[in-house]
Amino acid sequence: MRKGLILKIFAIVIVSFLFVFFLLPVMMTLLRGFPEMSSFFSDEFYIMALLRTIRIGLMVTLISAVISYPISIFITSLRRFKAFFISLVLFPLMTNTVVRTFGWIVILGKDGVVNKILVLLGFKPVRLLYTDLSVVVGLLHLFLPLMILPLVGAMENIDEELKESARNLGAGPIRVFFDITFPMSLKGLTTGSLLVFVGSITSYITPKLLGGPRLATLSMLLYQKAMVVMDWEGASMVALVMTLMTTGFLVLSNRMSKVVEG
Amino acid sequence: MKIIFWMAVSAVFAFLMLPLIIVVVSSFSEGEIIQFPPNGFTFRWFSNLFGMEIFKRALALSLVLALSSTTLAISTGTICAYCLTRFKGLPGVFLEWFILSPLLVPEIVVGFSLLSFSVRIMKSINPFLILLVGHTLILIPYTTRIIWSSLKNLDPSLEESAVNLGATRLKAFLDITLPNLKSALLASFALDFIASFNNVPISLFLVNPGYTTLPIQLLIYSEYYFDPTVSAVSTVMLLLTLILLSLVEKGVKPFIFISHR
Numbered sequence: 001m002r003k004g005l006i007l008k009i010f011a012i013v014i015v016s017f018l019f020v021f022f023l024l025p026v027m028m029t030l031l032r033g034f035p036e037m038s039s040f041f042s043d044e045f046y047i048m049a050l051l052r053t054i055r056i057g058l059m060v061t062l063i064s065a066v067i068s069y070p071i072s073i074f075i076t077s078l079r080r081f082k083a084f085f086i087s088l089v090l091f092p093l094m095t096n097t098v099v100r101t102f103g104w105i106v107i108l109g110k111d112g113v114v115n116k117i118l119v120l121l122g123f124k125p126v127r128l129l130y131t132d133l134s135v136v137v138g139l140l141h142l143f144l145p146l147m148i149l150p151l152v153g154a155m156e157n158i159d160e161e162l163k164e165s166a167r168n169l170g171a172g173p174i175r176v177f178f179d180i181t182f183p184m185s186l187k188g189l190t191t192g193s194l195l196v197f198v199g200s201i202t203s204y205i206t207p208k209l210l211g212g213p214r215l216a217t218l219s220m221l222l223y224q225k226a227m228v229v230m231d232w233e234g235a236s237m238v239a240l241v242m243t244l245m246t247t248g249f250l251v252l253s254n255r256m257s258k259v260v261e262g
Numbered sequence: 263m264k265i266i267f268w269m270a271v272s273a274v275f276a277f278l279m280l281p282l283i284i285v286v287v288s289s290f291s292e293g294e295i296i297q298f299p300p301n302g303f304t305f306r307w308f309s310n311l312f313g314m315e316i317f318k319r320a321l322a323l324s325l326v327l328a329l330s331s332t333t334l335a336i337s338t339g340t341i342c343a344y345c346l347t348r349f350k351g352l353p354g355v356f357l358e359w360f361i362l363s364p365l366l367v368p369e370i371v372v373g374f375s376l377l378s379f380s381v382r383i384m385k386s387i388n389p390f391l392i393l394l395v396g397h398t399l400i401l402i403p404y405t406t407r408i409i410w411s412s413l414k415n416l417d418p419s420l421e422e423s424a425v426n427l428g429a430t431r432l433k434a435f436l437d438i439t440l441p442n443l444k445s446a447l448l449a450s451f452a453l454d455f456i457a458s459f460n461n462v463p464i465s466l467f468l469v470n471p472g473y474t475t476l477p478i479q480l481l482i483y484s485e486y487y488f489d490p491t492v493s494a495v496s497t498v499m500l501l502l503t504l505i506l507l508s509l510v511e512k513g514v515k516p517f518i519f520i521s522h523r
Contacts (some may be wrong), residue, residue, distance in 0.1 A: 007341075007344065007348060007353070008343055008350075011342075011345045011353075011357055014341065014342060014361070014402075015357065015360050016336055017338075018360055018361070018363070018399070018402070019360075019377065021395050021396075021399055022363070022364055022372065022399050023360075023363070024376035024379065024380035025372075025376050025378070026286075026367055026371065026372060026375045028378070028379060028382075029371065029374065029378060050458070065339075067270070068274075069275070070267055070270040070271050071270070071271050071274045071275070074267075074271045081468045082295055086281075087507070088275065088278070089278065090507075091282075091503075091504070091507065092278050092279070092282060094453075094460075094503050094507055095282060095460070095477070095499070095500055095503055096460040096462075096496070096499050096500075096503070097460070097462055097477075098287055098462060098477050098480055098481055098484075098496075099282070099480075099496035099500060100281055100282065101286050101294070101501055102285055102484070102492060102493070102496055103280070103281025103282060104281050105295065105296075105488075106281075106284050106285070106288060106296055106298050107280070107281060107284060107298070110299070111296075113284070113298050116345045133393050140277075141263065141277065141278065141281060141356075142273070142278075144278065145278075150434055154374065158523075173263065175289060181484075185395040187286065196316075198368075198413055202369070202370060202371075202463075204369035204462070204463060204466070205462055205481075219368075219370050222370060222371070222374060223466065226374050226377070226378075227466075227467070233379055235374055235378075236374075238369075239370075239371040239374055239375070240371070242368050242371055242436070243367055243368060243371050246366070247366050247367070247370050
């Protein structure tokens with residue numbers, strides 16, 4: 001009895017903490033943003049930023065899905081060094097976003113690694129940094145592990161004998177992939193896509209450092225409004241749009257994964 | 263076919279590792295700007311770094327902040343997880359929803375909301391305290407999930423038998439349940455510390471002059487100078503992450519930590 005009471009008190013304290021410092025502040029922001037919504041959708045500048053954010057998010061998600069498949073198949077097929085390769089995929093995920101982005105600046109910059117190689121081969125240097133392309137590359141690097149890991153998780157549940165019998169019946173590796181591996185990994189694919197997409201559309205550092213100031217995304221707008229021009233109504237409005245998008249996708253994907261699971 | 267497959271696999275690993283390797287290597291370069299391949303070899307950027315007051319202060323703040331928010335998040339997360347296994351029905355569902363809800367909102371929105379809340383409502387709050395609140399807040403859901411999944415596998419009747427044999431509730435929890443959570447607690451410690459130490463979206467809005475975390479200080483510095491000091495700071499941060507990550511045992515799924523973007 002006494003234990004039940006103490007636990008309840010603890011639970012109430014934690015819930016109150018989250019209420020005061022999470023729910024209340026976020027609700028206040030969203031409510032402040034609400035009256036501004038009409039000006040968001042009537043301003044071409046905001047619409048452009050929204051579309052750019054979505055476009056970048058979709059590109060990152062699509063490309064990461066395609067390049068995650070071979071590596072996920074490889075990791076799933078491993079026996080002895082599986083843990084090692086999984087931690088190899090995991091390590092970049094745990095490192096600092098700022099640090100990873102600096103790496104890409106050195107690679108993609110004007111005198112960067114890519115341009116040095118191009119010049120060495122006799123080509124003209126190209127402008128890579130401060131384009132949508134460099135943002136996509138940076139985000140891809142940031143979120144690829146979030147696609148690979150759920151895919152590996154899903155593929156580990158596929159019965160190896162199923163693939164074996166398909167092979168015995170004469171199916172080639174491509175047939176095995178499209179008839180067994182791909183359909184049976186859809187759940188991992190939806191989870192991964194969701195994590196990558198939501199991560200991409202809400203990230204700030206990568207578009208800021210690799211995209212430069214001209215190519216605004218929603219998160220960059222939010223920061224500019226809040227910290228540079230001190231327009232907190234405008235910042236709240238952008239925050240509302242971002243939250244609606246991410247929450248919307250989270251709910252939608254929850255539905256989707258239920259459909260996929262049957 | 264096989265060759266294409268192997269090339270694709272190696273290319274992806276190279277893609278994942280290359281930027282990190284380049285940052286580390288360039289921190290030993292003698293040139294005044296960050297470049298790759300590096301020229302020469304020197305430790306001067308590291309000694310430069312440890313001679314700079316701003317980075318020393320930022321490092322100290324980040325370490326203290328990470329340690330305190332981790333401690334708070336682990337104690338809170340353990341209690342939350344314990345409650346979630348014991349509360350049945352509506353209170354349990356309500357509590358779960360409440361604890362995990364910070365995952366639904368983009369961190370950058372949480373950061374901005376905390377800033378505007380602290381300025382409007384709290385008027386003047388200690389700059390360290392608001393950073394601590396922000397960091398703890400986003401660590402709680404992750405920590406709860408890790409400890410909860412470990413607690414679910416533990417038979418509650420173990421604790422019950424200890425109580426029946428005369429132990430107090432607290433002693434039963436400390437002697438029976440807690441030791442069984444060791445690997446989950448260790449994993450939470452490492453992952454929370456990494457997530458707090460590397461956090462950008464929350465800190466971005468809550469830092470103050472004199473209270474700037476290391477990633478944000480690095481960001482500010484890099485806007486003015488892009489010399490290998492930036493790489494040296496990055497290398498120190500990578501090293502710390504690597505050490506902490508080695509504490510995590512296999513079997514824990516750290517990728518549920520999608521924080522610190």
